[in-house]
Amino acid sequence: MITRNPGRLDFHGGIHRPDRKSLSAGKFLGKVPLPEILTLPLQQHIGSAAEPTVTAGEHVCKGQIIARTTEYIGAPIHAPTSGTVLGIEERPVPHPSGLNAPCILLQTDGKDAWGELPEPLPHYADLDPSLLRERIRWAGIVGLGGAAFPTSVKLNHGPDRPIQTLVINGAECEPYITCDDLLMRKQADRIMEGVKILLHVVEARECLIGIEDNKPEAITAMQQAVAESGLEHVQVVQVASRYPMGGEKQLIKVLTGKEVPSHGIPAEIGVTCINVATAAAIADAIIAGRPLLSRLVTVTGEGIANPGNLEVAFGTSLSQVITHASGLTSLAYKLILGGPMMGFTLDNDKVPVTKGTNCLLLASKEEAPDPDKALPCIRCGKCVEVCPAQLLPQQLYWHARAKDLDKTREYNLFDCIECGCCSWVCPSHIPLVQYYRFAKTETWAMEKEKQQAEEARRRHEARTERLERLERERKARLRQKKEALEKKAARGAADPKKTAIEAAMKRVAEKKARQARENEEN
Amino acid sequence: MEFPVHTSPYGQLPNNVTRLMGQVLLALVPGIIALVYYFGWGVIINICIAVATALAAEAGVLHLRKRPIIPTLMDLSAVVTAVLLAIALPPLLPWWMTVLGVLFAIVMVKHLYGGLGYNPFNPAMAAYVLLLVSFPLSMTRWLPPEMLNQYPLDFLQSLAIIFGGQFPDNLTWDAITSATPLDEMRTQLEMHQTISELSQSPLWGDFGGQGWEWIGNWFLIGGLFLLWRKVISWHIPVAMIAGLLLSAGIFWMIDPESMPSPAFHLFSGGMLLGAFFIATDPVTASTTPRGRIIYGFLIGVTVYIIRTWGGYPDAVAFAVLLMNMAAPTIDYYTKPKVFGAREDEDG
Numbered sequence: 115m116i117t118r119n120p121g122r123l124d125f126h127g128g129i130h131r132p133d134r135k136s137l138s139a140g141k142f143l144g145k146v147p148l149p150e151i152l153t154l155p156l157q158q159h160i161g162s163a164a165e166p167t168v169t170a171g172e173h174v175c176k177g178q179i180i181a182r183t184t185e186y187i188g189a190p191i192h193a194p195t196s197g198t199v200l201g202i203e204e205r206p207v208p209h210p211s212g213l214n215a216p217c218i219l220l221q222t223d224g225k226d227a228w229g230e231l232p233e234p235l236p237h238y239a240d241l242d243p244s245l246l247r248e249r250i251r252w253a254g255i256v257g258l259g260g261a262a263f264p265t266s267v268k269l270n271h272g273p274d275r276p277i278q279t280l281v282i283n284g285a286e287c288e289p290y291i292t293c294d295d296l297l298m299r300k301q302a303d304r305i306m307e308g309v310k311i312l313l314h315v316v317e318a319r320e321c322l323i324g325i326e327d328n329k330p331e332a333i334t335a336m337q338q339a340v341a342e343s344g345l346e347h348v349q350v351v352q353v354a355s356r357y358p359m360g361g362e363k364q365l366i367k368v369l370t371g372k373e374v375p376s377h378g379i380p381a382e383i384g385v386t387c388i389n390v391a392t393a394a395a396i397a398d399a400i401i402a403g404r405p406l407l408s409r410l411v412t413v414t415g416e417g418i419a420n421p422g423n424l425e426v427a428f429g430t431s432l433s434q435v436i437t438h439a440s441g442l443t444s445l446a447y448k449l450i451l452g453g454p455m456m457g458f459t460l461d462n463d464k465v466p467v468t469k470g471t472n473c474l475l476l477a478s479k480e481e482a483p484d485p486d487k488a489l490p491c492i493r494c495g496k497c498v499e500v501c502p503a504q505l506l507p508q509q510l511y512w513h514a515r516a517k518d519l520d521k522t523r524e525y526n527l528f529d530c531i532e533c534g535c536c537s538w539v540c541p542s543h544i545p546l547v548q549y550y551r552f553a554k555t556e557t558w559a560m561e562k563e564k565q566q567a568e569e570a571r572r573r574h575e576a577r578t579e580r581l582e583r584l585e586r587e588r589k590a591r592l593r594q595k596k597e598a599l600e601k602k603a604a605r606g607a608a609d610p611k612k613t614a615i616e617a618a619m620k621r622v623a624e625k626k627a628r629q630a631r632e633n634e635e636n
Numbered sequence: 637m638e639f640p641v642h643t644s645p646y647g648q649l650p651n652n653v654t655r656l657m658g659q660v661l662l663a664l665v666p667g668i669i670a671l672v673y674y675f676g677w678g679v680i681i682n683i684c685i686a687v688a689t690a691l692a693a694e695a696g697v698l699h700l701r702k703r704p705i706i707p708t709l710m711d712l713s714a715v716v717t718a719v720l721l722a723i724a725l726p727p728l729l730p731w732w733m734t735v736l737g738v739l740f741a742i743v744m745v746k747h748l749y750g751g752l753g754y755n756p757f758n759p760a761m762a763a764y765v766l767l768l769v770s771f772p773l774s775m776t777r778w779l780p781p782e783m784l785n786q787y788p789l790d791f792l793q794s795l796a797i798i799f800g801g802q803f804p805d806n807l808t809w810d811a812i813t814s815a816t817p818l819d820e821m822r823t824q825l826e827m828h829q830t831i832s833e834l835s836q837s838p839l840w841g842d843f844g845g846q847g848w849e850w851i852g853n854w855f856l857i858g859g860l861f862l863l864w865r866k867v868i869s870w871h872i873p874v875a876m877i878a879g880l881l882l883s884a885g886i887f888w889m890i891d892p893e894s895m896p897s898p899a900f901h902l903f904s905g906g907m908l909l910g911a912f913f914i915a916t917d918p919v920t921a922s923t924t925p926r927g928r929i930i931y932g933f934l935i936g937v938t939v940y941i942i943r944t945w946g947g948y949p950d951a952v953a954f955a956v957l958l959m960n961m962a963a964p965t966i967d968y969y970t971k972p973k974v975f976g977a978r979e980d981e982d983g
Contacts, residue, residue, distance in 0.1 A: 126975070131647065212641070289647075363975060373976040442637070449639040450646055459641040475646075482646035489653050489711060490753030494918040495869065496651065498925065503975045508923060509967070526974045534645040541651035542753075548643045 123371055125364040127500040128356045129535045131289060133328055134481075138414040139292045140299060140331065141422030145408075146438045148195050152220040152429030154180070155207045158468040159256040160263045161187030166218055170201040175229025177405050179252075180218055189254045189264045189469075194407040194427040196229070197222040208432075208451050208465045210458035217466070220429065234403040243269075243315045246400060250315075253399035254406045254469075259283060259294075259360070259389035260452055262470035265396070268388070269315050271381035278384040279370055280318040282309060282393060284325040284332060285353060285360030288453025291473040293410040294390050296423045298325065298332035301394060302339035308393030309348060311400050316386050321348040322369045323390075328355040357455060358533040362387045364502050376529050411467060413439040417446025417476030432463040432474060445478035454482065455534040489542035497536035497546065503529045507536040511546050514553040519560060522553045530554075653752075657712035659867045660913065663858035664719060667909065670854040671723055674781040674847040677794040678727025683719055685731050685798075689738040690718035697747040713752050717741050720760040720914060724906060724953070725767070726778050728789075728797050728812075733771055737763040757960045758920045761953040768953070776949075780814035781847025784838055787812050817845025818905045819949040821896055830893040844903030852903040859912025871928035872921060872935075873911040879936020880907060887944070901940065910935075910952035920960045927963070927970035935959050 157163035164181035174180055174193040182190035200219040207215040238246055251266035271277055282305070286294040298305065309321055323340070325333050337350045353359055353368050363374045365387065372383045380387055388396075391410065398404045407427060414421040419440035426435055432449070436442060450457045452473055459482075475482075497507035505526055513521035527550060536546045671679045694714040698705045718738055725734060741759035749755040768775045779785060787807055789797070796802040803812075815823065817839050824834050834840065841849045862868045884898035901907065906914070915921060915935050922931035935955045942951030959966075 375978050376974050376976040378976065446637075447640070448646065454646040455644060457644055457646070459639060461639050461641050463637065477646060480648070483648060484640065485642050486652075487707070490751065492653060492753045492918050493921075493923050494656070495923045498923065498972070499869070504972050505974060506924060506971060525971070529974050529976070538645045538647075538649060539651055540649070541653045541656050543649055543652065545643050
């Protein structure tokens with residue numbers, strides 16, 4: 115066991131707000147039937163987009179890879195069911211911008227016929243972790259807590275960063291969302307199977323499963339599963355219900371007392387953190403050899419007739435999910451993808467569920483009123499009190515607004531986890547996180563530009579140098595030639611041309627002399 | 637179906653500026669009632685003049701700046717400024733001085749710097765200092781507290797003095813005014829009286845000035861309400877009181893006969909009002925947790941220094957303005973350690 119520092123087992127700031135989880139908690143509404151057409155975005159994860167490996171008209175089987183990437187940070191995409199590829203087209207995707215992105219359109223054939231799958235690995239404990247990581251990568255598993263970061267990359271911490279503690283994130287701190295809660299209540303064994311695999315993959319000495327105390331059933335179920343597993347180094351830890359407890363850095367701090375370094379990753383302090391649903395998906399990939407094809411999604415809010423949780427195949431349109439939850443109520447006013455703190459609104463329900471979709475919040479006007487006009491910042495410092503990253507949000511805002519990007523970095527912009535606590539408590543109702551996202555995007559753009567400029571400068575210099583070198587060489591050659599000529603001229607006879615000319619002239623002169631002689635003789 | 641879009645977070649936000657300012661006004665009520673009880677109607681009249689002037693001035697400036705008028709007035713910040721200035725003024729101050737002070741606070745100190753959120757100086761305190769420096773005589777004409785007042789004035793009499801300088805019967809300023817305990821203390825100490833002789837004076841209460849100590853108490857209660865409602869954080873008031881008590885305590889222990897006790901300092905003048913309501917003005921104060929402690933502490937120390945060795949009997953306004961100037965620098969050097977700050981970094 116790792117020694118813990120009880121004085122530090124808390125994170126700074128955070129907020130309490132009504133969690134509204136009772137709307138959907140513990141309710142499983144079954145599987146959403148497969149629609150006729152699935153829309154599968156090529157980018158469902160952080161990293162580079164996958165590239166289609168199928169073409170229009172091609173028949174695919176369930177579980178077959180239909181898009182993959184050769185980039186390290188990325189994940190393949192599988193056909194959630196059998197059917198025919200209709201094409202690869204631009205379609206609206208679940209993104210705050212509301213823009214279109216390339217998607218594979220799959221017409222389902224209703225047979226749901228599996229293709230060839232890799233062999234199950236029930237004896238994973240005898241296998242090398244790298245082999246298991248490869249399988250997890252093949253299965254297209256990404257963080258299912260919402261961030262959708264490729265899990266195989268996260269598990270590849272490298273030999274110089276040994277992992278002591280595996281943290282399993284069952285905190286689910288966003289209000290309204292209950293899909294992880296349901297999974298823990300109903301499939302604790304499957305999660306535990308994933309935990310065992312993960313312990314083997316990262317070679318951790320202990321595992322801490324953090325669950326917020328507003329989920330007593332989940333805690334009981336997980337505790338039972340842990341007891342049945344007989345693993346003494348796995349422990350369920352009840353944590354306080356305070357947003358953003360489920361933030362990776364916050365949960366690690368609360369469970370281990372250790373802080374993930376600024377700009378760093380958990381592996382640097384010997385910790386890796388995996389969401390419960392991700393752990394369950396890993397169990398499927400290893401034990402059954404099945405890829406990630408669907409997920410649990412919470413559908414909730416006053417705007418939905420029958421709130422609850424649904425098993426949804428990727429590519430299913432949100433409208434079908436809504437229909438399966440008995441449709442909208444007259445109160446439905448906003449469609450929020452994700453939770454009310456970090457989610458984003460969509461203007462229509464014609465986008466597909468992807469790997470990162472954990473919640474569909476159909477909010478009433480009361481639940482998600484239109485924002486007031488922002489007032490000036492009065493520097494009250496409430497944002498400082500709640501910021502879990504211990505930043506100075508009001509100073510960051512000030513500099514972001516002035517587009518002073520250097521200053522925003524000086525104030526640790528990139529440690530902002532965009533949890534939204536500052537915006538929540540701001541009495542002036544300033545959309546602070548928006549400003550930080552803007553500043554981050556601007557910084558990235560500037561850096562890219564700087565890189566490009568650097569590249570261009572390097573190329574320009576290389577070209578100039580090359581031209582100069584060529585010029586030097588040409589001059590050198592000319593000089594050599596000239597020198598050679600001069601030398602020959604000095605030596606005279608040494609020049610073959612001159613000799614030839616002289617010889618020819620001699621011959622001409624001899625000929626002339628001979629002719630003259632003959633003429634005289636005639 | 638088309639859904640409206642905007643950025644997160646979604647929900648009924650728990651705070652707004654109007655509510656914050658409203659709670660500040662609410663918290664001032666006990667202290668104001670005490671002030672009225674001890675010093676009469678003039679306090680109320682001053683508040684009315686100040687609030688009316690502030691609203692009119694702000695509306696005028698907003699009109700000139702082409703900004704929305706009603707929504708901005710609704711943030712109540714101008715009302716808070718007006719009330720804070722009004723209760724710091726002597727109860728029978730000529731009306732036009734109050735008007736002048738408020739105009740200066742709202743137009744010059746607040747709006748010429750960009751309005752709410754942008755002013756580097758506390759508007760109420762800047763106006764108070766302007767009036768004190770410009771009209772020292774009028775600004776130090778306080779009344780004796782209720783129990784010592786031989787000529788209590790009714791509402792109409794107060795009104796007549798404030799608006800017309802008309803005294804009832806044959807009263808004069810000298811008859812009805814009295815030095816504040818801080819002023820009295822200062823004058824008498826300069827005349828080499830000892831504290832024990834001074835404490836025989838009827839101006840003296842249980843631990844501060846007669847009457848004044850209770851006003852301080854009521855502002856303290858209002859301040860505790862603000863702390864409880866989390867409108868203000870504890871850092872500035874606690875540090876400011878600590879700064880004053882520490883400085884006063886040290887000198888009092890060295891020479892209790894010529895240095896007033898820490899309790900006297902705490903419950904006299906504008907100290908408690910200043911600690912909870914004025915130094916805590918978020919716009920002009922330091923905003924980092926450590927910075928607020930330094931900021932508050934230095935105000936407390938400065939108040940003591942000016943009261944003891946400076947040219948004015950009270951010093952909250954000067955001390956607050958001085959620290960307003962220092963706030964940005966204090967903030968810069970007191971940035972909190974960021975989550976996961978590496979050992980070799982400052983964070």
